[in-house]
Amino acid sequence: MIWESVQSLFFNLDGAETVLFTLGRWVLSILAISIGVALTVAYTTYMERRIIGWIQVRQGCNRVGPFGLLQPIADGIKLFLKETIIPAKSSKFLFVVAPVLAMVPAFIAFAVIPFGETTLFGYWDEPRVMTIANVNIGVLYVMAISSLSVYGILLAGWASNSKYAFMGAIRSTCQMISYEISMGFAIVTVLMLAGSMNLAEIVHAQQGGFWNWYLIPLFPMFLVFLISGAAECSRCPFDLPEGESEIVAGFFVEYSGFWFATFSLAEYAAMILISLVTSILFLGGWYAPFPFLDALPIPGTVWLLGKAAFLIFVFIWFRATFPRYRYDQLMRLGWKVFLPWTLAWLAVIGLLIYTPGLEWVLENPISDWIAWR
């Protein structure tokens, strides 16, 4: 009796889903992803400290809880309880809004990320894509939203009314603009092969073993995308906006307490996003490297998150290995190296697709990369 009345809340008499069901599904999926991202961010900082400790032959954090596992929570509580100081001569409204503007794009970009496919233990006949919004222009959406994150940094630097913060903001803007273009062209080469801007479709196009992944025909673009990604979320060796040896902490030098933590939250969320998008575009998304592994009862999400975790490890590895780029070298790399490379590879892929007699390069019995033909 109770079960039926509960059921009637979510389904009409003919079994159709009610508005309440749709709303509930949205709220639950948004909560699942945002809480998941926030927790992942917390433990990415732990992972980063432990890995860098390991690379530099020291312990890393190991005091709070077993193996230091409670350290991110202790850090969070500490930052939350600290006093937030707003500088007297700052632009108060923008000073408070800027961290929010930095964090929101980093989180809403996850709305289109497909985390896998599921039939919900046989509840649905056809496997459905696990995403909040399965839109046709997913790639464009991710590009557009990730280009917004610069506003938080720019406004934070300007509103602080401080020289160092301002210089950090200016560096960040230049960096974003230079690397976004080569990133966009790297994505265009993927679109030329996949023939769709839907992220789930791009993953479907790479089904059936690692020899079908776009990593192989687009290997230079994969490198460009990964390095530009590191620059886009200002990770070392491209962390010029916060270069602590030159401009103290860059754009967030005036921030304290929880507003300060918000910027780190946004930065790590952006790093997780870039790792997920790279795995989806180039590393076959939720498909296992060998087709027989897909037959095992392992959810595809595990493969996707595993690939993303490896890329996060690579970013941390970068940080522990490379010294920081000088500013003019960073601009040179973006405009004079990556941009020509991506444009050239665009032409190469175009020629390989349409030159008669050369189709076998991208479409052969072993691997068929062109999904739309």
Added chain:
Amino acid sequence: MESLFFFIFSGLAILSAGFVVLSKNAIHSVVALIFCFFNASALFLMLGAEFLAIILILIYVGAVMVLFMFVLMMMEVNFEKLREGFMQYLPLGLMISLILLMEFAAAAASNIFVAVTHKTDPKTGEFILDEVTKNIIPKAEPLTAQVNNAAEIGKVLYTQYMFAFEVAALILLVALIGAVVLTLRTRKDVKYQSIPKQVRASKADRLRKASL
């Protein structure tokens, strides 16, 4: 429900557009303009034109406004002085907006906008003819979810409007080259690094064995 959202988004767009003009601080104006773009993009989304909506954000908010804000922050502009001419330029501004409004009305009333209905045989689905209705004021209607915006725009852009598209691309190329030519000055008095030279340098160039 839909008209409620329409009024929310268009109202916010108008309010923020007003704030762009009236704000005392140029940075606040830019922030308001960005907000205005977001509302316009939400209106596009309500029409089902998701490609246009995202392109608006990607190009205008993500690139153009960033540069705009960047330049404004770098420049030392005396805004109080700029504001003195506000009343002086008001009649001119009103006139321009009036002309624009009249142009919109004239365009809507002209025969440029026609409704084309594809007539197909209901049984076989074969194409019969295009029925053209003239003299209409175009009514924006949301597209169905099945229409892939990006693909449809691509189809007409690379066939029907190919010439206009190529001309626009050429104009942009000329502007690009113009900007490079204007700013390309080789200065002799600055220290400049030649990266190929640095990479090519070997131990023999730099080290000399001194006999002690």
